Amino acid sequence: MPQNKNALVRYKILDELLSNPSRRYTRKDLYNIVLQRLKSIDDEATLTKRTIEKDLYDLQDRPFEMEIIEEGGYGEKFVRYADQSQSLFSKPLSDDEKVLLREVLNTLGQFDGLDSFDWLQALQERLNDPDSLLGFPQGYPSEHGKIISFSKNPYLNNLSEEGPRPIANALSSLFSAISSQTTVTVDYKKFNEDEIKTFVVFPYLLKQYNDRWYLICALFNADPNFIMNLPLDRMLRVEMVPQIPFQPCAVDLEDRFSRIVGVTYRYDREEIPIVFAVSNDKAPYIKTKPIHETQREFIETEQKEWKQRYPMLDNYRFFEIECIPNNELMSLFFSFDKDIIVISPKEIRDEITEELDKQFSTYKRVFLNDV
Numbered sequence: 001m002p003q004n005k006n007a008l009v010r011y012k013i014l015d016e017l018l019s020n021p022s023r024r025y026t027r028k029d030l031y032n033i034v035l036q037r038l039k040s041i042d043d044e045a046t047l048t049k050r051t052i053e054k055d056l057y058d059l060q061d062r063p064f065e066m067e068i069i070e071e072g073g074y075g076e077k078f079v080r081y082a083d084q085s086q087s088l089f090s091k092p093l094s095d096d097e098k099v100l101l102r103e104v105l106n107t108l109g110q111f112d113g114l115d116s117f118d119w120l121q122a123l124q125e126r127l128n129d130p131d132s133l134l135g136f137p138q139g140y141p142s143e144h145g146k147i148i149s150f151s152k153n154p155y156l157n158n159l160s161e162e163g164p165r166p167i168a169n170a171l172s173s174l175f176s177a178i179s180s181q182t183t184v185t186v187d188y189k190k191f192n193e194d195e196i197k198t199f200v201v202f203p204y205l206l207k208q209y210n211d212r213w214y215l216i217c218a219l220f221n222a223d224p225n226f227i228m229n230l231p232l233d234r235m236l237r238v239e240m241v242p243q244i245p246f247q248p249c250a251v252d253l254e255d256r257f258s259r260i261v262g263v264t265y266r267y268d269r270e271e272i273p274i275v276f277a278v279s280n281d282k283a284p285y286i287k288t289k290p291i292h293e294t295q296r297e298f299i300e301t302e303q304k305e306w307k308q309r310y311p312m313l314d315n316y317r318f319f320e321i322e323c324i325p326n327n328e329l330m331s332l333f334f335s336f337d338k339d340i341i342v343i344s345p346k347e348i349r350d351e352i353t354e355e356l357d358k359q360f361s362t363y364k365r366v367f368l369n370d371v
Contacts, residue, residue, distance in 0.1 A: 006038055006045065010055050011064075013037050015088040018059075018068065024078040027052065064088055171206065173238040174215055178203045183220065183244040187237040188230060196236060201228075204249045209262045209328070216253060216263070224250035229263045261292055262328025269324050275343040277306070277316035282339040291332060292321040306343070313341060330355075 013034050017025050025033070031052045038045035056079070059066045067082040177184045186199045200220035204227075207214050213232040218224055224247060257263075259271055278286045287297065298306065298318045306318040323329065325348055333340055333352060342349045 006041075007055070009038065009041065010034055010047075010051070011059065012089055014052075014055055014059065015066075018066075018079065018081045019084050019087040020080075021084040024071070024080065026076040026078055027056075028076060030056075030079065059088065170232045170235050170238050171213060173240070174203055174206055174232070177238075177240055178206065181246045181248075182240045182242050183246050185237075185239050185241055186215070186230060186235055188234055189236055190234060199230070200241065200244065201230075202247045202249070205253055206232075207257075207263055214263045218247065218249065220244060220247075226267075227251060227253070227256065227265065258293060260324050260326055260328070261332060262326060264326040264328055266324050266326050269326075271322055271324050272345060273320055273322045274325070274345065274348060275306075275318065275320050276333070277310070277313045277318050277341045277343060278336075279339040280315050280317065282336060283317040286319065286340075290321075291319075291329070292323045294322045296320055310343070316341065318343070 014030060017023070017030060017033060027049070031047065031049050034052065035045070035047040038047060056068060058064065060068050066086065066088055068079060069082045070077040070079055174184070176182075182203075184201060184203055186201060187196055188199060189196045199217075201215070201217035202220065203215055203217045205216035207216055207229070214229040215232060215235075216227060216229050218227055227249075256265055259265070276291075286295075296319065298320065303318055307314055307316075330352065333342060334355070342352055
């Protein structure tokens with residue numbers, strides 16, 4: 001039983017032991033009892049003492065906030081709840097917690113078509129039952145319009161032999177595969193190619209960017225450090241292959257995505273500082289919605305220096321980011337038209353200039369004879 005999948009079971013066991021006023025337990029006792037209980041559920045379950053220490057910390061942290069104390073003198077100390085009349089799993093939800101739970105369920109419910117979330121319906125029914133312990137408090141409406149709405153493209157489909165189908169089909173299969181750490185095969189067809197390719201991959205993450213879903217994964221029998229992304233709308237078939245052992249991710253995905261905009265990681269490029277000017281009209285927008293998390297606005301003395309170098313940009317503010325340039329970043333720059341001018345490095349500026357020249361040339365050819 002993977003550590004991340006039995007966390008709730010461990011919390012429940014620890015909660016029972018720490019709230020028991022008739023027994024005292026050392027950390028060693030907690031470890032042995034939790035391991036024994038886990039093995040009664042799954043013979044292959046494993047546990048480390050470090051995991052127990054982390055669980056004890058988690059129980060004290062939000063959202064549980066259960067105070068844990070140590071007792072005893074020399075030698076091993078006993079661990080228990082400060083108030084043993086309290087139990088995490090028997091403590092009733094407050095009115096505010098019930099309402100918050102409802103909104104969380106409504107938010108998760110927006111992932112239409114995910115088989116893995118079928119349990120949401122049953123839980124929502126309990127929330128709507130006034131006789132249930134989870135029932136909504138008196139005076140709260142049982143239903144209302146959405147409070148949080150996600151951006152999505154309702155016309156985005158993935159493929160099948162029968163034709164387009166809702167993207168949720170692939171999303172559901174891959175969600176289950178990632179959750180269970182199961183290898184999958186993917187039949188994939190690029191939009192501009194007729195050839196269908198089959199990949200055997202280790203799925204790690206489902207990531208959305210610009211209203212499109214991507215599978216972040218590694219290829220079977222390939223360099224584990226090479227992480228690829230596959231758009232779900234180009235998948236014809238997704239099938240689990242549990243007979244091929246799953247290989248955990250070899251890289252820090254959070255760190256990797258912090259180095260780029262979007263999902264495309266360019267292995268042939270390095271992180272570089274990129275200086276760009278933003279028109280005074282758009283500068284407040286860029287400040288509140290940065291191009292990249294490393295974005296900084298130059299201080300006033302630096303602003304003056306840049307404006308002296310580029311007097312034509314006197315009505316602009318100067319910013320800098322440091323990331324790996326990719327197509328998503330370039331598209332973002334293009335989307336601001338003349339309101340963003342890339343200053344350096346020269347190769348990025350030249351790349352943008354070349355693309356703009358091509359676009360201008362196309363417009364001239366197409367509309368040359370228009371009156």
